[in-house]
Amino acid sequence: MALNFSNGIKPNIGQNIAFGAVKNFFSPSQIRLEKGEAEYAVAEGEYVYIGQPLTKGVSPVFSGISGNVSFAENGDIVVTNDFKLRTTDRLVRADKPLSEYTYEELMQLIEYHGVRDTRDGRMLCEILSSCHTPQRLIINCTETDFMSTPVAQYITENLTPLIGGAKILSKLLGVNKLIFVCTENSEELIGLLKKTFGESHAFVIAVIKAKYPIVPQTIYSVLYYKQIPRGKSCEEMGYPIISAESVMQTYTSLVTGIPQVYKLMSVCGEMADKKMNLYIPIGTDISELFAIAGIKVKEGAVAVSGSVYSGEVLKNAAKVSCTTSQVMALKASYKKPEKCIRCGECINACPMLLNVQKYALSNEAHRSGRKYYKYSDICIYCGCCEYVCPSNIPLTDIIRRENALREEGSDK
Amino acid sequence: MKSEKLPRPPFRHSYKTSSYRSLCLLIAMLPVTLWGIYLFGARVITLMIFGLIGGISADILICFILSRFDIKKAIRRTKLLDDCVISLMVTLMLPASVPFYLPIYCAFFAIFLFRELVGSRGNNLLDPAFAGIMLTELVFAGYMGSFVLPFSYHNSLSLIIGKDHIAAAECMSPLQLLIKSNALYEDGIPGMFLGIAPGKIGEVGIIMLIAAAVFLAVMGISRHYAGMTYVAVLFAFCVIFPKGESESSFYALAHILSGSTIFIAVFGCSNPATTPRTFKAQLVFGALLALMTYILRSVFVTFDGAYLALLLLNLMAPYIDELFAGVPYGVILKKRKGAANE
Numbered sequence: 120m121a122l123n124f125s126n127g128i129k130p131n132i133g134q135n136i137a138f139g140a141v142k143n144f145f146s147p148s149q150i151r152l153e154k155g156e157a158e159y160a161v162a163e164g165e166y167v168y169i170g171q172p173l174t175k176g177v178s179p180v181f182s183g184i185s186g187n188v189s190f191a192e193n194g195d196i197v198v199t200n201d202f203k204l205r206t207t208d209r210l211v212r213a214d215k216p217l218s219e220y221t222y223e224e225l226m227q228l229i230e231y232h233g234v235r236d237t238r239d240g241r242m243l244c245e246i247l248s249s250c251h252t253p254q255r256l257i258i259n260c261t262e263t264d265f266m267s268t269p270v271a272q273y274i275t276e277n278l279t280p281l282i283g284g285a286k287i288l289s290k291l292l293g294v295n296k297l298i299f300v301c302t303e304n305s306e307e308l309i310g311l312l313k314k315t316f317g318e319s320h321a322f323v324i325a326v327i328k329a330k331y332p333i334v335p336q337t338i339y340s341v342l343y344y345k346q347i348p349r350g351k352s353c354e355e356m357g358y359p360i361i362s363a364e365s366v367m368q369t370y371t372s373l374v375t376g377i378p379q380v381y382k383l384m385s386v387c388g389e390m391a392d393k394k395m396n397l398y399i400p401i402g403t404d405i406s407e408l409f410a411i412a413g414i415k416v417k418e419g420a421v422a423v424s425g426s427v428y429s430g431e432v433l434k435n436a437a438k439v440s441c442t443t444s445q446v447m448a449l450k451a452s453y454k455k456p457e458k459c460i461r462c463g464e465c466i467n468a469c470p471m472l473l474n475v476q477k478y479a480l481s482n483e484a485h486r487s488g489r490k491y492y493k494y495s496d497i498c499i500y501c502g503c504c505e506y507v508c509p510s511n512i513p514l515t516d517i518i519r520r521e522n523a524l525r526e527e528g529s530d531k
Numbered sequence: 532m533k534s535e536k537l538p539r540p541p542f543r544h545s546y547k548t549s550s551y552r553s554l555c556l557l558i559a560m561l562p563v564t565l566w567g568i569y570l571f572g573a574r575v576i577t578l579m580i581f582g583l584i585g586g587i588s589a590d591i592l593i594c595f596i597l598s599r600f601d602i603k604k605a606i607r608r609t610k611l612l613d614d615c616v617i618s619l620m621v622t623l624m625l626p627a628s629v630p631f632y633l634p635i636y637c638a639f640f641a642i643f644l645f646r647e648l649v650g651s652r653g654n655n656l657l658d659p660a661f662a663g664i665m666l667t668e669l670v671f672a673g674y675m676g677s678f679v680l681p682f683s684y685h686n687s688l689s690l691i692i693g694k695d696h697i698a699a700a701e702c703m704s705p706l707q708l709l710i711k712s713n714a715l716y717e718d719g720i721p722g723m724f725l726g727i728a729p730g731k732i733g734e735v736g737i738i739m740l741i742a743a744a745v746f747l748a749v750m751g752i753s754r755h756y757a758g759m760t761y762v763a764v765l766f767a768f769c770v771i772f773p774k775g776e777s778e779s780s781f782y783a784l785a786h787i788l789s790g791s792t793i794f795i796a797v798f799g800c801s802n803p804a805t806t807p808r809t810f811k812a813q814l815v816f817g818a819l820l821a822l823m824t825y826i827l828r829s830v831f832v833t834f835d836g837a838y839l840a841l842l843l844l845n846l847m848a849p850y851i852d853e854l855f856a857g858v859p860y861g862v863i864l865k866k867r868k869g870a871a872n873e
Contacts, residue, residue: 346861350861458653460804463807471860473859509547510548
């Protein structure tokens with residue numbers, strides 16, 4: 120059963136996601152990981168394997184490469200790669216059919232394998248720990264924006280972990296319906312899912328327009344023609360939306376025992392000579408990323424992580440984390456902001472239907488202490504408004520600042 | 532701006548900058564200008580040059596004052612492309628027989644008064660070009676209502692035209708005929724559509740104006756929702772309430788093709804600063820503009836009713852926008868909430 124939705128998500132600038140196949144693995148010369156508050160499980164000079172825990176505790180940090188620990192101080196762990204790709208033989212995997220596991224046992228396994236580190240993992244744990252049971256689980260098989268990792272492509276190549284992970288999570292959460300959200304240009308994936316599930320009513324394939332940005336709030340509104348009330352999340356409304364990547368990671372962790380040590384991501388940007396999709400160990404230095412992928416970067420480029428519109432500039436010491444979905448080499452040019460010309464492009468571009476123009480105009484009004492626009496906390500910082508602004512006004516920065524000021528005010 | 536000091540994560544911007552918009556508008560005005568030159572002679576070129584001089588000098592003057600009499604800063608601050616757009620637009624709204632000082636006067640006040648002093652660029656209450664023209668209409672009503680026959684070819688090099696020369700070619704424009712005596716232009720609708728009719732320089736070339744509209748739509752400058760609604764609703768009004776003895780559809784077509792209707796639909800309704808931004812608000816704006824134009828032309832027998840209507844609607848645009856403002860995601864209207872609770 121497939122649902123088609125005619126209303127889309129604005130603006131129409133995210134169509135034609137076109138990336139090549141995902142290159143399976145790239146091995147960096149070293150990885151740098153943060154141990155957090157946990158204790159070290161390894162010492163300097165010790166040899167570690169892929170999948171070996173480097174810290175103690177219920178949710179340890181794992182090594183994504185094999186080699187010697189060259190540094191283990193001040194909360195950092197650096198592992199130097201020996202390029203032998205040795206996997207530990209002490210992987211914690213499910214040793215009986217998953218259906219025989221109790222809820223607590225599965226929870227422990229998921230937590231151990233690091234899925235909890237991500238937003239989706241945390242969300243799952245919150246749902247599981249609360250008494251509220253959702254009726255359905257929405258699995259986001261779309262690309263958040265047109266520059267992000269080709270999730271649909273990756274799923275098409277590896278469907279088993281998605282299906283397996285979805286079944287495990289539906290059992291865990293006790294949901295009776297799984298909804299796979301795909302963009303209309305992912306025809307191959309839609310075909311595969313339809314073939315897999317047939318006419319089962321427990322599985323729904325929702326096809327939505329490939330427009331930017333596809334975030335939980337907009338997925339919810341497109342699927343159910345309703346808005347999420349202000350200050351609430353999809354999970355609180357009883358519609359948990361989880362990314363396909365997290366679902367796949369859950370399955371991989373439980374079945375193969377290999378924890379979340381790799382990250383699916385894209386390396387691209389207008390200053391890079393080519394785009395590439397990688398499956399790379401977490402902790403890889405950003406400065407090494409382009410070199411190991413064989414991508415030449417032009418002079419004057421800046422590495423930016425996150426979405427193309429709301430990313431952050433990465434310093435040399437930055438590394439790939441479990442939330443990095445792409446790293447882009449972009450031109451570090453700075454366009455001087457001009458005065459707002461009230462063209463209204465930002466209003467039409469905002470997927471959250473905010474009157475963004477008020478921020479542009481209130482930029483000057485800050486000095487006079489005028490009250491802030493009351494809906495600024497709805498902003499998802501997608502940056503659509505900033506992208507289309509002909510006057511180069513840093514709208515996302517203005518809204519961030521407004522929200523910070525608002526929080527300061529509410530604290531007082 | 533304070534935000535200049537903040538770190539700027541995104542490094543990408545749409546290519547549609549303010550300059551791009553101005554450039555597209557200039558290109559869009561090119562065919563209309565060429566048609567005006569073909570129709571009314573090389574004198575139009577001279578008028579254009581004088582218009583540009585007036586507009587640019589107004590901008591330089593105000594920038595000179597604002598930058599505390601530093602000429603270098605003043606030149607850096609000028610918005611040349613925007614000046615050119617307003618100056619050319621103003622000149623296109625003048626008859627070909629006006630004295631050469633008139634485009635200078637008109638462009639100067641459009642930029643100095645209506646763009647810079649009343650709100651500054653992008654924050655104008657009234658469309659500067661149209662407001663400048665209305666001011667000229669008030670001061671030089673005689674010149675503005677005097678039209679010449681197409682192909683009367685005034686000498687572009689002469690600074691002063693003899694009154695006899697103008698008088699020999701003088702005639703009534705189709706709109707004047709329509710409003711004053713409810714009569715249709717003798718060459719009929721085809722002549723008006725092809726643009727071979729007396730009138731203001733840029734307003735007669737209907738085909739060129741349509742081409743400009745298509746160009747602006749293709750380049751993503753304007754989707755012409757307000758403009759198309761304006762034309763459609765005005766046509767409907769004229770069909771429903773015709774005047775004179777002519778066929779109602781011909782009467783309606785004459786209203787659309789004569790005077791400033793198409794020019795306003797293409798250029799007047801695409802100024803983002805003085806028109807509403809949302810789709811519904813644009814439709815309402817277009818419909819109200821049509822209603823106002825019809826009333827001013829038919830009831831009050833105002834020859835330049837369309838300009839006046841546009842300026843009145845410009846003032847109303849922020850309120851229309853407010854009326855049709857979208858509700859942000861997650862914000863449920865109290866009424867709806869109440870209904871849902873019931």
